[in-house]
Amino acid sequence: MIKHIVMWKLKDPAKAQLFKQKLDSCQGLVPGMRQFEVAVRTPGLEANCDVVLCSAFDDPAALQAYLEHPQHVEVSAVLGTLRESRSVLDYQTP
Template sequence: MIRHIVIFTLKRPEDAPKVKALLDSCQGLVPGMHEFDVGIKTEGLEANADVVLISTFEDAAALAAYQPHPHHEGVVAQIREMAASRHVLDYFC
């Protein structure tokens, strides 16, 4: 299994619900995607970012199929316009 975590800081934090909706639309795009959870910063809880995606893929092939998927690429292009920074960590779990 590979866990794929992406953390975004947005230019406008109020865009977090829109980014969440965009990311949520990627759930189930490819076979081998097992978990897919998107969270946004919650007032009153510690956070130094605005949006996080935590997903789990069966193997490297499933993650490799997800990344160039046309729908995913469209979502990435939209989020890129709203993001001030993006951090990624992929690891075997």
């Protein structure tokens, strides 16, 4: 299984719910997507990012299909205009 974790710091943190809504539209896009959870920072709890995606895929091919899916490409273009920075960690689990 491949875990795909992405964290964003937004130019305007007030747009976090909009960001989440757009990203949620990518859930279930491809076969082999096993997990897809988008969360927004909780006031009062420690965070150095505004939005996080925790997702899991059966294999690298499923992750690549997600990354290349037209819906994901379109959403990524919109989200790119809202972010200040983006961090990604992909890793394999047994």
